[in-house]
Amino acid sequence: MTDTPAPSLKSRLAREIALTGPMSVADYVLRCLHDPQGGYYATRPAIGEAGDFITAPLISQMFGELLGLWVAETWSRLGAPERFRLVEVGPGDGTLMEDALRALTSAARAMPGLLEACELVLIEPSAPLRELQSRRLSGSDIAPRWVGSLAAVETDAPVILIANELLDCMPARQFLRTEGGWTERRVGVTDEGDLVFGLVAVTSGFDAPEFEIEPGQIWEVSEQQAAFGRDLGRLIAEASGAALLIDYGRDRSGAGDTLQALQRHAKVDPLACPGEADLTQWADFPLVLEAAVRSGADVTGCLGQGEFLRRLGIEARADRLKQGRPAAAEVIDRQLARLTADDQMGTLFKACAVFSPRALVVPGFET
Numbered sequence: 001m002t003d004t005p006a007p008s009l010k011s012r013l014a015r016e017i018a019l020t021g022p023m024s025v026a027d028y029v030l031r032c033l034h035d036p037q038g039g040y041y042a043t044r045p046a047i048g049e050a051g052d053f054i055t056a057p058l059i060s061q062m063f064g065e066l067l068g069l070w071v072a073e074t075w076s077r078l079g080a081p082e083r084f085r086l087v088e089v090g091p092g093d094g095t096l097m098e099d100a101l102r103a104l105t106s107a108a109r110a111m112p113g114l115l116e117a118c119e120l121v122l123i124e125p126s127a128p129l130r131e132l133q134s135r136r137l138s139g140s141d142i143a144p145r146w147v148g149s150l151a152a153v154e155t156d157a158p159v160i161l162i163a164n165e166l167l168d169c170m171p172a173r174q175f176l177r178t179e180g181g182w183t184e185r186r187v188g189v190t191d192e193g194d195l196v197f198g199l200v201a202v203t204s205g206f207d208a209p210e211f212e213i214e215p216g217q218i219w220e221v222s223e224q225q226a227a228f229g230r231d232l233g234r235l236i237a238e239a240s241g242a243a244l245l246i247d248y249g250r251d252r253s254g255a256g257d258t259l260q261a262l263q264r265h266a267k268v269d270p271l272a273c274p275g276e277a278d279l280t281q282w283a284d285f286p287l288v289l290e291a292a293v294r295s296g297a298d299v300t301g302c303l304g305q306g307e308f309l310r311r312l313g314i315e316a317r318a319d320r321l322k323q324g325r326p327a328a329a330e331v332i333d334r335q336l337a338r339l340t341a342d343d344q345m346g347t348l349f350k351a352c353a354v355f356s357p358r359a360l361v362v363p364g365f366e367t
Contacts, residue, residue: 009038009275014189022186022198025259026222029171029270029279034125038275041126041169054265055165056246056305056345057096060335062321064099066312067162067244071100072107072114073363074160074242082117083157084241086142089123089150090166094136097122100162101140120144121153150231159235161243167283168247172222174257175206177213182206185218187271195271209253217255222284229288232354233295242355242362248348249283251302258282285352292354300353300365306346309339311364 007015013031017023023031033040056063075084086104088097097120108114120142124130130146137144147153174185176199183199184206190196206221213219236243249258261270263277270279289299303311318336322329340346353362 006037009035010195010273011193012038013187013274014193014195017187017189017195022188022200024173024184024186026171026173026224028187028274029259029281030224032274032277032279033169033171035275040275040278041129043128043275055092055096056339056349057092057099057164059338060332061099062314062317062335063309063339064096065103066309066314066317067096067164068100068103069107070244070312070363071160071162072104072111075114075117076111077360077363078158078160078241080111080113080117081158082113083119084117085119085121085153085157085159085239087121087123087153087159087161089161089163090169091122091124091133092129092165094133096162096164097133097144098136098140101137101142105141115141118142119157122146123149123153150228150235153235153239155235155239157239159239159241159243161232161236161241163243164246166247167225167228167245167249167285167288168280170222170224170228170281171279172220172225172258172281172284174259175202175219175221177215177217177219177255179215182208195274197271209255211253213255218257219255220258220281220284222281222287225284225288226291229291229354230295232288233292233297236292236354236356237296240356242353242360244351244353244362245283245285245288246305246308246349246351247283247285248345249285249350251285251350251352253284253286256282283350285350289352289354297354297356298358298360299355300362302350302352303365304342304347305349305351306340306342308351308364311366314340 034042036042091097122144176183176185182202184202186200188196188198258281261268261277261279268277285302292299318332321332338344355362
């Protein structure tokens with residue numbers, strides 16, 4: 001007797017859609033990423049050069065090190081509290097935090113009490129990624145603990161939070177402006193079982209943008225990103241502290257279809273292989289920051305990632321690395337360009353902060 005193979009995520013989605021009707025783009029992306037049996041992050045996240053995509057911490061140690069120094073300076077500007085929680089949401093394979101903790105340990109030589117004050121909390125729903133993070137951080141000076149959500153982070157001590165390339169994993173519904181009015185783009189299924197995009201009329205539950213959208217353009221609305229901004233603003237307002245958000249996306253409201261799927265670093269059809277590719281949509285920074293303000297926090301504006309990293313001293317850090325490793329100078333220059341150049345990650349990726357108390361000047365965002 002042989003075991004019957006479990007049905008694929010694609011076949012399960014096709015059957016569900018055939019039974020219950022077309023699925024919103026947001027629900028489809030959420031299932032592709034987090035379905036317990038077949039979701040990308042739940043079963044097969046592949047990060048790095050040999051995987052499906054690469055993030056800034058994997059490009060160069062400079063990225064995580066500078067964020068570690070950002071944490072140390074933020075702690076100092078908060079008055080060097082005796083306790084604080086260093087929180088990372090969506091820590092990936094743990095590389096960013098490993099580099100940040102190395103820089104934090106170095107900064108602590110001139111900042112007595114910094115390491116003793118720090119409690120490390122990681123928010124990660126993916127079991128495979130938790131395992132990677134645990135292995136990578138096993139030798140760190142500060143042992144992490146894991147929680148499932150922002151709501152599980154206590155507010156009895158200041159919070160310093162980092163979220164790098166997190167918002168792009170929080171999907172958005174898509175609405176298409178037509179000559180006859182607004183429609184919603186949804187995922188349907190053909191008689192042959194293939195997934196396809198289609199349109200359904202919008203009758204309720206949709207707030208059209210306040211400015212004119214031309215027919216043929218798509219307007220994306222992410223309820224999950226808005227909820228994250230609300231919960232983050234509430235956490236920072238109640239606990240005090242600062243949160244740093246870095247992602248690729250828009251710093252002003254606008255139309256556009258930003259859904260993409262990446263497999264082996266190449267774009268593929270988002271409907272072709274559910275659960276086998278990383279699906280993303282742009283971060284909607286205005287939406288997130290507005291929700292945080294409504295929850296009682298203050299926010300900065302957005303800076304391009306390149307400008308933000310330059311303000312933190314990435315060029316000086318690159319020079320020091322080249323002095324210590326002359327043979328790697330060309331590689332370090334390429335890494336620096338990839339992180340900061342306008343034609344690479346420098347302007348498409350944005351940085352902003354959510355903070356409290358009002359008197360706090362967040363490092364990197366001084367005016």
